[in-house]
Amino acid sequence: MIKSYPRIRDVAQAAGVSTATVSRALSxxxxxxxxxxxxxxxxxxxxxxxxNHAARNLRRRRTGGIVVLVPNLANPFFSRILxxxxxxxxxxxxxxxxxxxxxxxxxRDYLHHNRADGLIVLDAKLxxxxxxxxxxxxxxxxxxxxxxxxENDNRPRVVIDNMHGAALAVDHLVELGHHRIGHLMGPPDNxxxxxxxxxxRQAMKRYGLTIRPDWMLKGDFSLASGAEAAHRWLxxxxxxxxxxxxxxxxxxxxxxxxxxxxxxxxxxxSVVGFDDIDIAAHFVPALTTIAQPRDLIGxxxxxxxxxxxxxxxxxxxxxxxxxxxLIRRQSTARIA
Amino acid sequence: MIKSYPRIRDVAQAAGVSTATVSRALSxxxxxxxxxxxxxxxxxxxxxxxxNHAARNLRRRRTGGIVVLVPNLANPFFSRILxxxxxxxxxxxxxxxxxxxxxxxxxRDYLHHNRADGLIVLDAKLxxxxxxxxxxxxxxxxxxxxxxxxENDNRPRVVIDNMHGAALAVDHLVELGHHRIGHLMGPPDNxxxxxxxxxxRQAMKRYGLTIRPDWMLKGDFSLASGAEAAHRWLxxxxxxxxxxxxxxxxxxxxxxxxxxxxxxxxxxxSVVGFDDIDIAAHFVPALTTIAQPRDLIGxxxxxxxxxxxxxxxxxxxxxxxxxxxLIRRQSTARIA
DNA sequence: GATCGCGATGTAATCGTTTGCAAAGAATGA
DNA sequence: TCATTCTTTGCAAACGATTACATCGCGATC
Numbered sequence: 001m002i003k004s005y006p007r008i009r010d011v012a013q014a015a016g017v018s019t020a021t022v023s024r025a026l027s028x029x030x031x032x033x034x035x036x037x038x039x040x041x042x043x044x045x046x047x048x049x050x051x052n053h054a055a056r057n058l059r060r061r062r063t064g065g066i067v068v069l070v071p072n073l074a075n076p077f078f079s080r081i082l083x084x085x086x087x088x089x090x091x092x093x094x095x096x097x098x099x100x101x102x103x104x105x106x107x108r109d110y111l112h113h114n115r116a117d118g119l120i121v122l123d124a125k126l127x128x129x130x131x132x133x134x135x136x137x138x139x140x141x142x143x144x145x146x147x148x149x150x151e152n153d154n155r156p157r158v159v160i161d162n163m164h165g166a167a168l169a170v171d172h173l174v175e176l177g178h179h180r181i182g183h184l185m186g187p188p189d190n191x192x193x194x195x196x197x198x199x200x201r202q203a204m205k206r207y208g209l210t211i212r213p214d215w216m217l218k219g220d221f222s223l224a225s226g227a228e229a230a231h232r233w234l235x236x237x238x239x240x241x242x243x244x245x246x247x248x249x250x251x252x253x254x255x256x257x258x259x260x261x262x263x264x265x266x267x268x269x270s271v272v273g274f275d276d277i278d279i280a281a282h283f284v285p286a287l288t289t290i291a292q293p294r295d296l297i298g299x300x301x302x303x304x305x306x307x308x309x310x311x312x313x314x315x316x317x318x319x320x321x322x323x324x325x326l327i328r329r330q331s332t333a334r335i336a
Numbered sequence: 337m338i339k340s341y342p343r344i345r346d347v348a349q350a351a352g353v354s355t356a357t358v359s360r361a362l363s364x365x366x367x368x369x370x371x372x373x374x375x376x377x378x379x380x381x382x383x384x385x386x387x388n389h390a391a392r393n394l395r396r397r398r399t400g401g402i403v404v405l406v407p408n409l410a411n412p413f414f415s416r417i418l419x420x421x422x423x424x425x426x427x428x429x430x431x432x433x434x435x436x437x438x439x440x441x442x443x444r445d446y447l448h449h450n451r452a453d454g455l456i457v458l459d460a461k462l463x464x465x466x467x468x469x470x471x472x473x474x475x476x477x478x479x480x481x482x483x484x485x486x487e488n489d490n491r492p493r494v495v496i497d498n499m500h501g502a503a504l505a506v507d508h509l510v511e512l513g514h515h516r517i518g519h520l521m522g523p524p525d526n527x528x529x530x531x532x533x534x535x536x537r538q539a540m541k542r543y544g545l546t547i548r549p550d551w552m553l554k555g556d557f558s559l560a561s562g563a564e565a566a567h568r569w570l571x572x573x574x575x576x577x578x579x580x581x582x583x584x585x586x587x588x589x590x591x592x593x594x595x596x597x598x599x600x601x602x603x604x605x606s607v608v609g610f611d612d613i614d615i616a617a618h619f620v621p622a623l624t625t626i627a628q629p630r631d632l633i634g635x636x637x638x639x640x641x642x643x644x645x646x647x648x649x650x651x652x653x654x655x656x657x658x659x660x661x662l663i664r665r666q667s668t669a670r671i672a
Numbered sequence: 673g674a675t676c677g678c679g680a681t682g683t684a685a686t687c688g689t690t691t692g693c694a695a696a697g698a699a700t701g702a
Numbered sequence: 703t704c705a706t707t708c709t710t711t712g713c714a715a716a717c718g719a720t721t722a723c724a725t726c727g728c729g730a731t732c
Contacts, residue, residue, distance in 0.1 A: 055688035076412035256618035282592035391718035
């Protein structure tokens, strides 16, 4: 903190060239002659020079970082996506800042291009902030939505086919002979909840199956809400033989609670999850689920953001829909 | 990106004062008169001014951010700690950057105070980098270790009492009548593995129980390694009646795999985990485990780093040991 | 009435880099 | 041989804030 470190000027002096040459040798090597470049590199080595990012960013009028807005950092679903994002951003020299929207941060602060060069938004539940009505929208950095999105918004998004995912779940259950199928949903105002529920309804309709309102259970994607839903399931007089959960976390919470009450899965009820989080394959019973390519989502969102930041606002970037897949495991079984 | 946004000069002009006054009004309000302050604030509002962090950081010779080195971002154990860190850092205006050491980043880059004002290291497996032999160590920013640490290193650390945690696990199993107890360990070069295994051995010795080498199973903290260990457990001719796992993830993987092979927990083998990750309470069976205060670890590490960055290198900050707790659930049972 | 101290404000240098512009050679072509 | 182009390099002006220092009133003190 105290000691002064070598600056570009020191390197220039050591190499016997100007600071401009050093700068060029480091950031656009093709602009300087091979020998000069070697000289500079040697001087960098000798002095132990490290670039000062604050100075560079100031001069370049950028921040050198992107911000990822996540609804809940403590949720393992997101950590994998973050991992995918950093794997793309770090190599090209961008810092990745994370902001947990649940911690009630001053999210508006990040929506300014002298704060971040770009944003990846994993929480579409910030309409008034994100849409930025009024003057300050002019200063908004590029935004890419991942997983979630805002309806009637034409900014790029990297999502999965949620309707299709729900359909896969229903297909699978019907194939196993189930007719009485329930759905454990996420928070009502969430776009994923809405889309998956709609996919569920359409698929049920396609098979001519009844959609019973009392079998549409409410949750919020969390483990705890899954456990709570189990109580409501237990209280039903007439129970479905299978349930499609809108998240793996809820599925685990649901199964865990049923187990405590002596109900066995899949013998007494089949359960399908959504996400394929790491624990799913190791849960008891191993969870049948709809797999999302979480790493790929993160990577794709990051690449898309990079493209947009470089001004390539190509249309093919607008709405990228990634594939989901049904993973058959032990939490579903042929109806007795 | 293109449009120029209001600078401090614009605010000064709008308020009819100098830039120095604006700066002071915003960062040390007590230095300007109340009326001037009001004037400035109004001008800020009117112009929509947002501070440029790059410029401020350059001038203040700092970066405005701290870096958290995590061994594996995809591991949910860490996301909760990150969450604790950001909850402390964000309100005081620090950015939190995350670097996944498993992604083989140029970690050295972060060990320079023009890159980060401080570091929280969750992965002590970087000795040669972190210790920074030689010249560049002079430029190293303050470091605080959390969870893991480096032996014979006197930098501050925020850890838990791992030996005691292991002892609690053994106490609990012995209390339930177990004498034949195994231990599923983490990666061999990890300080947590070493400490917990040592705690396990000491506790066993205290009860006069035999420590059988073939019951000391190797793992790496991951779900997959837990599942793999289950195979080795199954292959044993003489099996322990209980096993203490060095992480919840391994415990889940272990139980999940045993379940697939038709072995029941806790009827046929009792399992104790470590960490108390969120899923533990909802696993089947709910996991008996040693709980770590993950949020608190993150918060404490962050506060400690702040203190060190402000030059308060008090001795009471050197080694903070937080409490662990045994959580009794359903994966352990009295021996038949 | 002169001096001092203090609070409030302004002036201007500074943080460390990048980059537009210009100049100096070197190379090319007529 | 001279004009023209191209490469390579240096000079110096930004980028937008903070802050040491100077200034200016103004009331208090002797």
